[in-house]
Amino acid sequence: MTKSETWYKKGLKFSCTECGKCCTGSPGYVWVNTQEMEEMAHFLAITLDEFKRKYTRRVGSRFSLIEMKQTYSCIFLKDNKCRVYGARPTQCKTFPWWPQNISSEKAWKGAAYSCEGINDEAELVPTETIQEQELIQIGRNEDNS
Numbered sequence: 001m002t003k004s005e006t007w008y009k010k011g012l013k014f015s016c017t018e019c020g021k022c023c024t025g026s027p028g029y030v031w032v033n034t035q036e037m038e039e040m041a042h043f044l045a046i047t048l049d050e051f052k053r054k055y056t057r058r059v060g061s062r063f064s065l066i067e068m069k070q071t072y073s074c075i076f077l078k079d080n081k082c083r084v085y086g087a088r089p090t091q092c093k094t095f096p097w098w099p100q101n102i103s104s105e106k107a108w109k110g111a112a113y114s115c116e117g118i119n120d121e122a123e124l125v126p127t128e129t130i131q132e133q134e135l136i137q138i139g140r141n142e143d144n145s
């Protein structure tokens, strides 16, 4: 969708407060491909095999980060902070600019219920940046390696 076709032509308000809520609270998947797992393994100074064994679960032919039982927290969430922030997966980097969150004003308002960084006082993020991030996430969704 081009800039002129979007409903958010002036951009959208968002600044992450680092509350950590998007990393916990409900069951889901944090998909990671081989490159992302290698980067996280490197960040943690362990081997790829060790990374896969300790931190991932297989879902069909794909890998997702382990989530904790009961809290559904990502295994890397500690004291509301991401322990691999510098090497976090694309899915985390592109949040909240996922297609399902920005497809309509209604969807965006819905996303604001679970993300406190989406609010009228937050920074205005330009449309170009949003669309760039959305495209990265779409590419990642299509990549099942």
Ligand code: SF4
Binding pocket: 015, 016, 017, 018, 019, 020, 021, 022, 023, 095, 096, 114, 115, 116, 117, 118
């Ligand atoms: S829920 Fe929103 S504000 Fe909180 S850490 Fe996630 S992106 Fe940032």
Ligand code: SF4
Binding pocket: 022, 023, 030, 065, 074, 075, 076, 077, 081, 082, 083, 084, 085, 088, 089, 092
């Ligand atoms: S990798 Fe980090 S940013 Fe991504 S869900 Fe886990 S704790 Fe959150």
